[in-house]
Amino acid sequence: MARVLLAALALASGAPAGHAQEPARPTPRWDFIAFEVKGWGEPISSWRLTGKGGGSWTETRKDEGEPLGSYTLVWHEIEEDAQLFIALENILAKLPEPAPDPNECANFMPDLAYGTIxxxxxxxxTEIAWNSGCMDEDYRAFMAMLKRADMLVSEAGRKGSVLREEHFPQG
Structure with a gap:
């Protein structure tokens, strides 16, 4: 009897008997996620992804001896990958609300990278500013999640083809 019901359900759904349908992709929590890392007022890296998992990753290239304020931005394509976006959302879903405030940090080390997501x-x-100079235990846990998200997307970006390069001479 159970086999008859399964076969009837499979036929009604259009799926071949004995084969389960692929689970529907969950609706993304966000339509767009952007992340940037800066140091001393200069960009270090950044990325942006749409809800379909496509976007771009940007790295800063600085030739040896270039003065502060002079750099080249290199944009890499990230091809659409729904699984990448799901993995990213799974990491970011663990961020505390509200985010910890680096201005209330008891143990702060200046001149480290900072940015926004x-x-x-x-x-x-929703924009969350962060500063990796905060060494408080709860803030380090917050930064660990952001670093995991950044590493996940940066890895996909490094694999992507270069879309363009733009040189910014010293301002």
Whole structure:
């Protein structure tokens, strides 16, 4: 009897008997996610992804001896990959709300990387500023999640083809 019901359900759904349908992809929590890393006012890296998992990753290239304020940005394509976006959302879903404030840090080391992550859904963007100079235990845990997200997307970006390069001479 159970086999008859399974076969009937499979026929009604259009799936071949004995084969389960692929699970539907969950609706993304965000439509767009952007992340940037800076140091001493200069970009270090950044990335942006749409809800379909495609976007770009940008790295800063600096030739030896170039003065502060002079660098080249190299944009790499990240091809659409729904699994990449799901993995990214799974990491970011663990971020505390509200995010810890680096201005309330008890153990702060200046001159380390800082930046923002922007999470967009429709017309609303949540922007979280971060500063890796905060060495408080709870803040280090927060930074570990951001680093995991950055490593995940940066790895995909490094594999992508170069879209363009733009040189920024000393300002």
């Amino acid at each position: 922007r999470l967009t859904k429709g017309a609303t963007t």
